Amino acid sequence: VEFAGTHLIIDLWDVCRIDDPEHIEKSLCDAAVRAGATILSSDFHVFTPNNGVSGVIVLSESHISIHTWPERNFAAVDVFMCGAAKPHKTIEALQEAFSPSRIGLTEHRRGLSV
Amino acid sequence: VEFAGTHLIIDLWDVCRIDDPEHIEKSLCDAAVRAGATILSSDFHVFTPNNGVSGVIVLSESHISIHTWPERNFAAVDVFMCGAAKPHKTIEALQEAFSPSRIGLTEHRRGLSV
Numbered sequence: 001v002e003f004a005g006t007h008l009i010i011d012l013w014d015v016c017r018i019d020d021p022e023h024i025e026k027s028l029c030d031a032a033v034r035a036g037a038t039i040l041s042s043d044f045h046v047f048t049p050n051n052g053v054s055g056v057i058v059l060s061e062s063h064i065s066i067h068t069w070p071e072r073n074f075a076a077v078d079v080f081m082c083g084a085a086k087p088h089k090t091i092e093a094l095q096e097a098f099s100p101s102r103i104g105l106t107e108h109r110r111g112l113s114v
Numbered sequence: 115v116e117f118a119g120t121h122l123i124i125d126l127w128d129v130c131r132i133d134d135p136e137h138i139e140k141s142l143c144d145a146a147v148r149a150g151a152t153i154l155s156s157d158f159h160v161f162t163p164n165n166g167v168s169g170v171i172v173l174s175e176s177h178i179s180i181h182t183w184p185e186r187n188f189a190a191v192d193v194f195m196c197g198a199a200k201p202h203k204t205i206e207a208l209q210e211a212f213s214p215s216r217i218g219l220t221e222h223r224r225g226l227s228v
Binding site (some may be wrong): 002004005008009011013040041043045047054055056059060061062065067069072074076078080082090104108110112113 | 116120125134155159169170172174179181183192194222227
């Protein structure tokens with residue numbers, strides 16, 4: 001058994017402000033910091049015509065990504081962190097930033113040989 | 115039910131060339147093209163002292179990420195694609211690039227309300 005890190009798959013429904021790339025980037029950076037992660041770079045793109053946003057923050061501990069569908073009020077996030085970072089702490093930051101009415105969460109423990 | 119896209123969580127064991135960032139970036143770009151995806155940007159980082167690599171390719175259709183642990187011969191990949199792209203086609207490219215002896219694959223259909 002070799003544990004590489006925790007990978008959270010987070011679906012957010014009935015969210016707000018997911019067409020605002022500055023808000024999204026700031027919120028994800030805040031989430032990374034709260035989890036104790038170190039940000040190496042971030043890269044965000046906005047799509048037309050719906051103002052969907054795709055963004056990735058590369059961390060020393062792996063990454064956070066988000067893809068948003070404003071026309072459906074849906075956002076797909078994933079948070080992968082190894083080492084001492086605490087990926088579950090990002091969930092509170094996502095709730096504050098996007099006010100989802102419902103969250104779907106799946107956790108993968110990457111690298112475990114079964 | 116609103117389907118946003120397919121998200122593959124791919125663990126690769128007993129891999130080769132995962133300390134070579136140029137090979138990794140080229141291979142992931144090749145995987146994206148084979149899947150019919152459009153590359154928007156790519157961002158790769160190398161870590162010391164083990165030459166682990168973290169990289170993300172942002173696509174029009176979402177993203178591909180990789181994090182490698184050369185000292186364990188392990189790589190963690192995820193492939194998220196929406197639209198007409200075919201994410202499973204990346205697996206063949208990953209096999210050719212890194213020659214894993216074993217692959218762990220989990221598929222999430224993001225955005226489906228249950």
